[in-house]
Amino acid sequence: MPTETFEFQVEARQLLQLMIHSVYSNKDVFLRELVSNASDALDKLRLEKLRDDTLDVDVSDLHIELEIDKDARTLTVRDNGIGMSYDEVGQLIGTIANSGTATFLQELKEAQDAAGADQLIGQFGVGFYSAFMVADEVTLLTRRAGESQGTRWSSRGEGTYTLETVDDAPQGTAVTLHLKPADPENQLHDYTVTWKIKEIVKRYSDFITWPIRLVPQKAGDGDETPEPETLNSQKALWARSREEVTDDEYHELYKHISHDWRDPLETIRLQAEGTFEYQALLFVPSHAPHDLFTQGYQRGLQLYVKRVFIMDDCEELLPPYLRFVKGVVDAADLSLNVSREILQQDRHIRMMRSRLTKKVLSTVKDMKAKDTDRYATFWREFGAVLKEGLVTDAENRDAILAVASFASTHADDEPTTLKGYVERMKDGQEDIYYLTGDSRQSIENSPHMEAFRAKGIEVLLLTDPVDEVWVDAVGEFEGKRLRSVAKGEIDLGAEGEEKKDGEREKQAEEYGGLLGWMKERLEEDVKEVRLSARLTTSPACLVSDAHDLTPALENMYRAMGQEVPRTKRILELNPDHLLVKTLNQAYKEREDKAELAETAELLHALAVLAEGGQPKEPARFVKLVADRLERTL
Incomplete structure (x- = not known):
């Protein structure tokens, strides 16, 4: 197939320009993102082989390679993982299927300074595209496991990319960065220097369970080429003692799992021993992702069995209202061939889900008691989603209420x-x-x-x-x-x-005729008209019966596609308001009630507006108000 040229999706093109002209101060993270992608590809291949033993691939030496060419000023990140097909490359690299992208880009445009842009880039996480922070051109060579042909992708980040099929591509993916010219005054960002690459891997990717090997530069004629050097320890952080792991290492694991560039708000460790053993390392993010409330939001924890990666988004380990929690669970006694269907029925998974849920809620409770600033951040970002548990999780309802907080008229802040x-x-x-x-x-x-x-x-x-x-x-x-x-x-x-009982009875008798007449005039919209004990300055308001759905709840159900009958409301009048008093007096004195009917209609419409609604016929409402104003001038 000949080389074809394609245009990036609009959002992808904007994001590329953002990376090319990036003001983000820590450009080193591009390597973390590429290594993270390579690690994911190795996980997926091993999982694919577990589930399909007919797949003709060698998984005996899965690894990541880093190769520097100083003369050509290139850095290559290579893995022998699952790889990508021709179509997958176009879909995954040419477009951005993230519903928060447009919001992110709009917010970035509104950022007034470099610090604001830094923060927003950190919120989003840009994976593969971060390579354009340090490279003028990026080439990707890949072949999907089990397929015979490979694909080459290339772009200078200028709005287009090329795709072509190749016959001699090795299995996996190799990303080659044609690095920007060296800055003699800033050696810290020269990614052709061996010590710099080692430092980045040690800082960001030491915990990666696959070996990350630095391929030595080619030796001269007759020289013996040294062996590749493994740069990472490959030790699972959740399997190490607390004393052995620093906060920075925990934070880098979180960033690897979540593709978030910010540190987490809270780190939670849990080790269960006994009849069913497992270890968990969970993270509460410091901010809510843009797509937290969208239907396609990817939730769930990474599931391992005896250090073997099984699943990236195991939804069964936490309830939906804790979907913002990221992390790893490593179980000792599950099958390596466990499927989602089996997980839904497994009693051990249900035990883990219950324990992990309680641990997260107790951690938030401790945060609330000991660190009000961090709790305030948590509740601002995740309070709305946590309250879903009050509806769906009766077992933990008391624990959720214990950590919930609400605005009230008691205090402004x-x-x-x-x-x-x-x-x-x-x-x-x-x-x-x-x-x-x-x-x-x-x-x-x-x-x-x-x-x-x-x-x-x-x-x-x-x-x-x-x-x-x-x-x-x-x-x-x-x-x-x-x-x-x-x-x-x-x-x-x-x-x-x-109010004295006698005064109430007197008012009920005084307004009885008006209330009955208004109910008859407004019967299409209200089920009752009565005097109010809740109004002091407004002439009228609309209320729902004690067991009726509120208008907002009706609208919520309709937005979810559920048909609910329209509920009539109750119109309450303030008997102490001059407008209501005057209307009552006019009702008693006039035989022709046509004009009064318009007043009753206006009073009802004002009550609708007061609660943020819209009159049934806005044009008619405007005309009635205009006519009244004209007559009063």
Whole structure:
């Protein structure tokens, strides 16, 4: 097949330009990324051979080679792993199938300085593309195990790449970097110097379980060529004692596993002995990935059996709400041929899942107690996903609630626990009050909050989509019911000054006619019109019945493709508001109620707007308001 030229996908082209003109200060990490890719390819080949013994490949000496050519100024990273087919090269190298790429690039454009760009590059991780930080041209030669033909890929990072088939490619992948010209004033970034390559491998890749060999440069005529030198110790960090491993080594393993360029927030070690032995080394990232809430997010831990790599994303080892946790689990008693189907039924896997889950949650609890800054980072990045466990994991619900914190009206900046809320409850208060919404500002400005604000009653301010669900799943805390201030009837008499019964009865009689008439006029939109005990300054608000779905929850179900019937709301009127008083007086005095009907419609639309919704007919609403304004001038 002749050489073909292709254009990079738009996002890939942008990322290439970013790497070519990179301001990232630590360019050494390109070698870590390429070695990591080579290690993954070796893992995949051994796994493929385990599952298919008819595969005609030699796995007796799987390794990674690094070869320097000073004269040509090239550095080659070579492995004899799984390799890639022609189509795979085009798919994996020519495009970026990461849903967070566009967001990353947009944020990078908005970064105002080099430090900001450094941070964003660290958030994303760019793997193969990082080679263009140090190379003017990159050539890749690969042949997939079991295939006869290989593929050569080449690019200068200028928007295009070439692909061609070759007949003499060895199995595996070789990436050759045609390095940028040497900088005489900066020898630290000369990647044709042997000591520099050794230093990088020792710092970033010492734990890689495959040998990383430095191929000596060719000797002169008649000279004996020395043997390749193995640069890494190949010791699995989780198998070494805590005293033998530094934090930096743990951090490099995390970066290798996660392809994240930042250090983790927390490192968790676990060793189980007895009837079923395993070791685990887990990491809590310091930031949430862009695609954490997308359907295709790759979750799960790396699974090893007696140091043999089995699976890259074993989802069965942790529940979905801990999908951000990265790490390695090495079991002593599982079969090397274990499949995903077997894992789902294996009781040992279920035991490990339970123990690992509890260990992660207890670690977060310790973090919360001992290091408030690190806990604040954790909750900001992962609180929304952790709260999913309140719905899906009843067994660990109490442990999740113990580490959960929520914004509230008690303090602007300091979140509260449910336990802290209960300790501050007013005498006679029976319920834990909360309100959900899109933002703290919209919740605090909601008319539903008026009476609570006036009486100084604390309300939890819940702004994550999952909050609509978990409050119903949990129901109560320490015997106190979780109650929305926007659902059901609210009577704060026990928590503040109570209106006299006679006054309430008088108001009910005074407004009875108006309430019945408005219910009839608005019957397509509301199930009831009643007087409100929760409003102090607004004329009206909409509330849901105690057991009805909220509008936000209805929308959430519809977005997931579930059909739910539209629920009518309850319109509450503030009997102390001048508008409502005037409307009631006009209702009693006028026989022609046509204009009053428009006022009732406007009052309902204002209540919809106040909670962040949109009137059923926006154009009609605008016309009614314009007509009213015209008549008042």
